[in-house]
Amino acid sequence: MNWFRTRHPVRPVLVALGSAVLLAASVSVPSAAAAVVEEQPRSSVALDWYDTTAATIAADAAPTQITNSRTWAVSWLAAARATRVVPSGVDRGDFQDAALASAVHGALVALVPSRTQELDAALRATLQGVPDGAAESKGVAAGARQARLVLAAREGDGLDPASVNAPFTLPPAAPGVWQPTPPAYAPAAQYGNRLARPFLLDSPDQYRLPAPPAPDSARYRADLAEVRAYGAVDSTVRTQRQTETATFWLGSSLTLYTEPLRVALARSPHSSAGRARLVALFHVALVDTQIATSDSKYAHLRWRPVTAIRTGSIDPDPAWTPLHTTPAHPDHPSGHNTFSGAAEAVLSALVGPRTAPFKLTSPTAPGVTRTYTTWSRLSQENVDARVYSGIHTRSADEAGLVLGERVATHALRNAARLFGTL
Incomplete structure (x- = not known):
């Protein structure tokens, strides 16, 4: 079952919930004063x-x-x-x-x-x-x-950085199991995220993803064939636009989403209080999403495409090299896409799924400017980008969107724990 393909746009009830989070909290004033709307x-x-x-x-x-x-x-x-x-x-x-x-x-x-x-x-x-x-x-x-x-x-x-990068005991090499990746073969990073204390999640594993497609499944074969073709450093099928997409979204998700959140903040009709809640909810959801991401990554320990293509049983190619260097942690799910899925859910709920056109640049793609009118478009490009970079399977990317949306929805539904009873 392709459960990761069952993701739906943010539901109207969630948008209504987001509006309630921003508006209801603004009317809590001392009993001697009249309630004042935003x-x-x-x-x-x-x-x-x-x-x-x-x-x-x-x-x-x-x-x-x-x-x-x-x-x-x-x-x-x-x-x-x-x-x-x-x-x-x-x-x-x-x-x-x-x-x-x-x-x-x-x-x-x-x-x-x-x-x-x-x-x-x-x-x-x-x-x-x-x-x-x-x-x-x-x-x-x-x-x-x-x-x-x-x-x-x-x-x-x-x-803190030391706790986030707590030591991880590497399992023995086996088909499908994560191992350090070239060229640095660095030890596992971000294992400690899954040991951290969330803001609103009941536990890091509350929304743990199901296991990814088995290494011998048809879906995984299709995933690997796509990455092999489109994500190779010397790919002959990846277009210039696709290469640009990979490079544009290569950097830190936090950095890349700082401007979209600012756009939403600048266009928000709310006062300082409502704007503060928007930024707080966004980043609380994203911290919890990163914790949940590491939980799923290290629960499933799926190897990266470069390992599967070089050493796996499906037409191995020891010389295959991805367009961009593979990060030092497991494949499933994509952290860029959990971040993107959570960001999309919060922004769609609190300011609506569409906005007037805004321009976005990227520190990893100098001179490139892209224009967007929906938050979902950012997510769609993130999914493609990690495949074109050769560092994630599409299954891992799509699963990431699902996990991010689920954690963000949890944050929105439990906002009263952040701000008091609404």
């Missing part, structure tokens, strides 16, 4: 701090993607919590702007202390635009408090 954004404080977060993480350059995702999640979860409840008698927008800035600032200073000077300057710039008074002072205090609380709650969660 207002139109009046400033760019959320965008300013989004850009500050991106610049801070880029400058720090933690060596593991999930550690960087954690920094995003912790910082913006603090902001979402700090902006959720507005005290009586203060301007709502002023309070939320000050709270958001203070929360992200406090978390980032703790997580990336080398950028304290730049972060202090950014906070001063934000507060210069907020009128002095109770709204500002209470917002700053709320943000600082939530940053401390979230940091304390996530202490020792196993998402």
Whole structure:
């Protein structure tokens, strides 16, 4: 059964759920005050701090993607919590702007202390635009408090670089079983992700994928034939456009999705509070997705195409080389595609599946600009890209989309655990 082909577009009920997550949390105010619905954004404080977060993480350059995702999640979860409840008698927008800035600032200073000077300057710039008074002072205090609380709650969660790359005991070589891949034959990476503490998943294996197609199955033979033909460094069937797709999506998923999320944030009709929840949910879902990805990878330990083609029983070719170097972890599922599937699900639920055209560039494809109008198109290209790179089977890519969507849906359905009862 091709279970990985049964993926469906995000259902309308999930889109409605996403809207409820952003809107319902915004009306929780002290009982003495009337409930206030989300207002139109009046400033760019959320965008300013989004850009500050991106610049801070880029400058720090933690060596593991999930550690960087954690920094995003912790910082913006603090902001979402700090902006959720507005005290009586203060301007709502002023309070939320000050709270958001203070929360992200406090978390980032703790997580990336080398950028304290730049972060202090950014906070001063934000507060210069907020009128002095109770709204500002209470917002700053709320943000600082939530940053401390979230940091304390996530202490020792196993998402630091050393824990993420915990040692993995290599199994004996056997057909279908992962082994280190050329040219470096590096030891397994990211095994420790599956040992980390998720934000919202009950356990890392909650959505573990079924076993991939057996190495002697017709589906696997078809997968391998496709990778052999289209993913070879010297492929004669891969087109220039397909090579460009592989190169465009080669880099870190976190880096490649920073701009699409910013596009969604900039076009969001919500205030600072709603925008903070969008960013927080996105990155919480993505941290949990990366944990679930490693769980499935190391539960199934499927070898990579380069190993199967060079040493397997299906027309072995010891000289076959993929277009791009194979990462040092198992094939099933594709981490690029679990990330993409989760991102698509969150963005579709919270801002809708379609958007006005936006342009996207890639650090691994200088000079190339692509234009998109749907989040699903990003996912479709990610599936193809990993095949054209010669580093994943299509089964692993499609299974990745399924896993990412399932984890993201779980995050959306359990958002009350992040923000309080909605």
